[in-house]
Amino acid sequence: AQTVTQSQPEMSVQEAETVTLSCTYDTSESDYYLFWYKQPPSRQMILVIRQEAYKQQNATENRFSVNFQKAAKSFSLKISDSQLGDAAMYFCAYRGWDDKIIFGKGTRLHILP
Amino acid sequence: GAVVSQHPSWVICKSGTSVKIECRSLDFQATTMFWYRQFPKQSLMLMATSNEGSKATYEQGVEKDKFLINHASLTLSTLTVTSAHPEDSSFYICSAHFGSVGYTFGSGTRLTVV
Numbered sequence: 001a002q003t004v005t006q007s008q009p010e011m012s013v014q015e016a017e018t019v020t021l022s023c024t025y026d027t028s029e030s031d032y033y034l035f036w037y038k039q040p041p042s043r044q045m046i047l048v049i050r051q052e053a054y055k056q057q058n059a060t061e062n063r064f065s066v067n068f069q070k071a072a073k074s075f076s077l078k079i080s081d082s083q084l085g086d087a088a089m090y091f092c093a094y095r096g097w098d099d100k101i102i103f104g105k106g107t108r109l110h111i112l113p
Numbered sequence: 114g115a116v117v118s119q120h121p122s123w124v125i126c127k128s129g130t131s132v133k134i135e136c137r138s139l140d141f142q143a144t145t146m147f148w149y150r151q152f153p154k155q156s157l158m159l160m161a162t163s164n165e166g167s168k169a170t171y172e173q174g175v176e177k178d179k180f181l182i183n184h185a186s187l188t189l190s191t192l193t194v195t196s197a198h199p200e201d202s203s204f205y206i207c208s209a210h211f212g213s214v215g216y217t218f219g220s221g222t223r224l225t226v227v
Contacts, residue, residue: 033214043151043204045218052214091156099145099210105156 002027004094004104012110013082020067021077021107023092034068035093035101036077038086048090051075079109087111114140117209119219126197126226134192134222136207142187143209148180151204151221163190197226 003026013019025034036048051059051068058066063080079086092104116139126132136146144165149157161177163169163184171177179201181193190209194201207219 043206043221045157045206045208047216050214095214100147100159100162101208101216102159103157 002029002032002094002096002102004092004102006092006104006107008107009105010108010110012112013079014112015082015084017082018078018080019082019109021079021090021092021109023075023077023104025073025075025092025094025104027073027094027096029096031097033095034066034075035095036064036066036075037091037093037103039089039091039106040087045091049077082111084111084113115209115211115215115217116140117143117207117217117219119207119222121222122220123223124225126224128198128226129196131193131195132197132224134194134205134207134224136190136192136209136219138188138209138211138217141209141211143190143211144187145210146184146190147208147210148182148190148192149206149208151206153204157206160192194224197224199226202226 005024032053034051038046038048049059049061049064065078067076089106091106094102118137120135146163148160151157160175161169161171163182165184165187169182184190202225206221
């Protein structure tokens with residue numbers, strides 16, 4: 001079975017600084033998708049970024065980028081120029097052949113003004 | 114586009130009663146719907162997968178008789194918590210799958226059983 005591990009329960013970053021959230025996963029599949037989702041206090045799940053495993057190029061969405069290391073099964077999220085609105089719970093997630101999304105335990109990100 | 118409307122947002126019910134949560138896809142057809150449960154300050158735990166017109170598939174450890182899922186149409190999936198007890202209190206979220214790799218989430222339902 002696939003697993004997703006986020007080893008940082010909480011992190012803090014100064015406003016305008018850069019922060020990296022870690023995620024590792026375990027799978028025997030060769031083709032899959034990885035996601036980072038943001039859950040603000042409203043608890044609405046918001047897609048931050050998506051990476052297709054067969055693409056070597058790291059995905060980027062404005063201030064958000066990932067470092068995808070397929071061999072190491074690592075998928076970290078970098079947030080540049082952190083803003084107060086980035087404060088939320090961030091979940092790393094995996095989708096395999098069965099279309100199910102499996103989530104990690106999450107990292108709560110605090111932005112310090 | 115690809116919006117899922119989930120209702121109710123919150124519900125309080127008495128122990129022993131049943132509660133129904135609805136998720137409607139507003140502008141697309143959701144052939145597959147996933148139901149998650151989230152405890153306070155914890156992750157989303159996948160409960161079951163429902164496909165339109167067929168029986169739901171439940172994850173290991175999820176009581177199918179307690180959490181009844183119906184996906185009778187391409188725009189509506191429902192989760193009914195039967196004979197609810199305080200331990201069923203939680204946050205329930207649906208997620209609809211569309212396209213090849215599109216997922217959209219409902220806004221969630223906070224269930225409190227008293």
